[in-house]
Amino acid sequence: MIELEGVSYSYGGGDLLREIDLTLAPGSFHFLTGPSGAGKTTLLRLCYAALRPTAGRIGLFGRDLAQMDRDGVARARRRIGVVHQDCQFLDHLPVAENVALPVAVSETGRTADAENLAELLAWVGLSARAQALPPELSGGERQRAALARAVIMSPDVILADEPTGNVDWEMSQRLMQLLIELNRLGKAVLLATHDLALIRATKPHVQARVLRIADRRLSVAGAEL
Numbered sequence: 186m187i188e189l190e191g192v193s194y195s196y197g198g199g200d201l202l203r204e205i206d207l208t209l210a211p212g213s214f215h216f217l218t219g220p221s222g223a224g225k226t227t228l229l230r231l232c233y234a235a236l237r238p239t240a241g242r243i244g245l246f247g248r249d250l251a252q253m254d255r256d257g258v259a260r261a262r263r264r265i266g267v268v269h270q271d272c273q274f275l276d277h278l279p280v281a282e283n284v285a286l287p288v289a290v291s292e293t294g295r296t297a298d299a300e301n302l303a304e305l306l307a308w309v310g311l312s313a314r315a316q317a318l319p320p321e322l323s324g325g326e327r328q329r330a331a332l333a334r335a336v337i338m339s340p341d342v343i344l345a346d347e348p349t350g351n352v353d354w355e356m357s358q359r360l361m362q363l364l365i366e367l368n369r370l371g372k373a374v375l376l377a378t379h380d381l382a383l384i385r386a387t388k389p390h391v392q393a394r395v396l397r398i399a400d401r402r403l404s405v406a407g408a409e410l
């Protein structure tokens with residue numbers, strides 16, 4: 186569904202990522218590790234076409250990104266749910282409205298189906314916090330709201346950038362369980378994390394590949410996992 190072939194990326198001062206090959210197929214689960222500043226967030230941004238590669242090819246749902254116009258990219262992005270590292274909520278809107286925002290801003294101009302929204306909030310355990318404002322949420326509640334917002338459009342691919350940052354172990358496990366549930370529904374998941382203990386704890390429950398970015402290259406993680 187998302188394919189990177191020989192992708193390189195530079196912010197201007199030499200390649201940050203070089204000749205990356207990656208395929209996110211339906212039902213696949215990838216962890217992405219690597220030192221801080223190695224380019225994990227950048228790779229995720231390439232995957233959802235927030236950045237264009239400086240070399241190489243990106244395919245989104247069978248089409249070549251380089252040949253896609255703005256509408257085509259917008260349509261492809263609606264099939265990709267992103268959990269951003271810093272959550273990025275609108276602080277003046279209640280949690281329910283933040284979660285529903287991707288529907289409201291989508292080209293279709295729909296509003297979120299109330300029943301679907303309520304189910305989604307229940308799924309992430311936030312029914313009682315639906316009318317709270319984002320600054321009133323705990324770290325774990327924020328991460329769960331961010332996950333709910335990422336999946337409200339029923340995306341085929343979920344890209345999660347440190348979704349368990351700033352939460353305790355139990356909450357990390359809960360979030361991983363939610364991602365595993367989504368993966369079992371056939372969604373491709375790519376999850377960037379520093380947390381090797383979390384990867385080790387999750388691996389028995391999901392068929393996952395663990396990838397690592399280091400020295401600009403992407404490779405399969407070694408024996409440390």
Ligand SMILES: Nc1ncnc2c1ncn2[C@@H]1O[C@H](COP(=O)(O)OP(=O)(O)OP(=O)(O)O)[C@@H](O)[C@H]1O
Pocket residue numbers: 196201219220221222223224225226227228
């Ligand atoms: N918009 C930008 N312009 C210039 N440099 C940038 C930009 N965004 C990121 N960088 C640089 O690119 C490098 C990789 O950043 P990136 O956020 O992709 O790393 P990361 O592996 O996700 O790091 P972390 O684990 O700390 O979140 C860093 O050195 C960062 O400062």
